[in-house]
Amino acid sequence: MPIIDPVDLAARLISVSSVTPASGAVFDVLDEALGSLGFAIHRFTLGEAPDGPTENMVAIRDRGPGPHVGFAGHLDVVPAGEGWQGDAFTARIEDGRLIGRGANDMKSAIAAAVAAVSGIDQSNGTLSFLITGDEEGYATYGTPRIIDWLNERTIRPDMILIGEPTSETRLGDTVKIGRRGSLNFWIKTKGIQGHVAYPHKADNPVPRLARIVAALSALHLDDGTDAFPPSNLEFVALGTPTAASNLIPGEASAQGNIRFNNLHSGEQLIGLLTETAQAIDPTCELRTRISGEAFLTPPGRLYDLVTEAIREECGIAPALSTGGGTSDGRFLIKLCPVVDFGLPNASMHKVGESAAVGDIEGLARIYRRVFEGGLKA
Known part of the structure; x- marks a missing residue:
């Protein structure tokens, strides 16, 4: 079997545009690499716009009885944005750095995992890659559908390593052992449009929305736990349909997000939002979407494998954290213990x-080191 160069494979993955939700050519590159290593490749595409179509891949190398170690990741990336020096989807190396959209989050980690298994003499157990094309979006047809695929075939890993960029200032300094949940919400207050000089003939919805925003912003959700930082509610957008200076709008809207720890559930927080907003305006409209619940992987073998591998390779003991954004671990924790670990994350999405x-x-x-240790019975 060939030995895979992680930098070369990362560059080839980066050089295929795969803005979320991703499918097609970028999976072909990974398919070829894993197929050359003896993995059985299973690919399936689901869904329609706007949340799809999304392609997923499950690649399995089964060497008989023994532990099953999984690696999870995503090939989709966020849009490139403006201001790149050169094409964001043409990988290049400058000053010892691989540059391109997805270099940090997280095509390089997938390439590193493929390179890792290419050098393993796997005589027992199972290695698998669980790769989605929709992690940066809503994941409607992403990792949850991979879990369905595994469950339908009664395939269950014993542990899963997720390649998100978790390190902060240097490789190996931070491992994510859990993640906060994420709840998106949209609030709309209705009124009656009219001329600002005749307010008695209109009904301005903006003041009611402002009171709702103030009330929700003033909520004290919690003080955090030993494992999690405090939950936080943030508003990210406010607006009305008009920019005219002499027009009272007929409606006003706000958008926000709650990142919450395991003292809460998404449904409980939806209840709190509803109660608080409707106490001010019973007719307001509230729409919500839970992106994921908070989760925490308890200490165990996966912790030990990852932290020991980092100590041996980097000479440091990593911090065990639950901070930052969410990951597909919010879904995969339903299967088995999960840990996120990957590259320093300073440039992700930039x-x-x-x-x-x-x-x-x-x-x-x-x-x-993690894969080799995990395959030992």
Whole structure:
């Protein structure tokens, strides 16, 4: 079997545009690499716009009885944005860094995992790759559908390593052992449009919306826990349909998000939003979408494998964190213990996104240690 160069594979993945939701050519590149390593490849595409079509891949290399170690990741990326020096989807190396959209989040980690398994003499157990084309979006047809596929075939990994970029200032300094939940919400207050000089003939919805925003912003959700930071509610957009200075709008809207720890559930927070908003305006409209519940992986073998691999490769003990954004671990925790670990994340989603070549190579060596340790009965 060939030995895969993680930087070369990362560059080839980056050089295929795969803005979320992704399907097609970028999966072909990964298919070829994993197929050359003896993995059985299963690909399926689901859904329609706007949440699809989304392609998913389950690649399995089964060597008989023994543990099943999974690696999860996503090939979709956020849009490139303006301001790149060169094409965001043409990978290049400058000053020891691989540059391109997805270099940090998270095509390089997938390439590092493939390189890691290419160097393993797997005589027992199972290795699998659970790769989605929709993690950056709503994941409607992404990882949850991979879980369905596994459950239909009674395939269950014993542990899953997720390649999200979790390190902060240097490779190996931070491992994510859980994630906060995420709840998106949209509020609309209705009124009667009219001329600002005749307010008695109109009904201005803006003041009611402002009171709702103030009330929700003033909520104290919690003080955090030993494992999680405090939950936080943030408004991200306010608006009305008109920009005219002499027109009272007929409606006003606001959008927000709650990142919450495991002291709450999404449904409980929806109840709190509803109660608070309707106490001010019983006719307001509230729409919500739970992106994921909070989760925490309890200490166990996966913790030990990852932290020991980092100590051996980097010479440091990683911090175990639940901060930052969410990941597909919110779904995969239903199968088995999960841990997120990957590259330093300073450039993810930014113009000029990049990853140090040395870090990509080091990540492949860490992943190899984890996979080899995980396959031992």
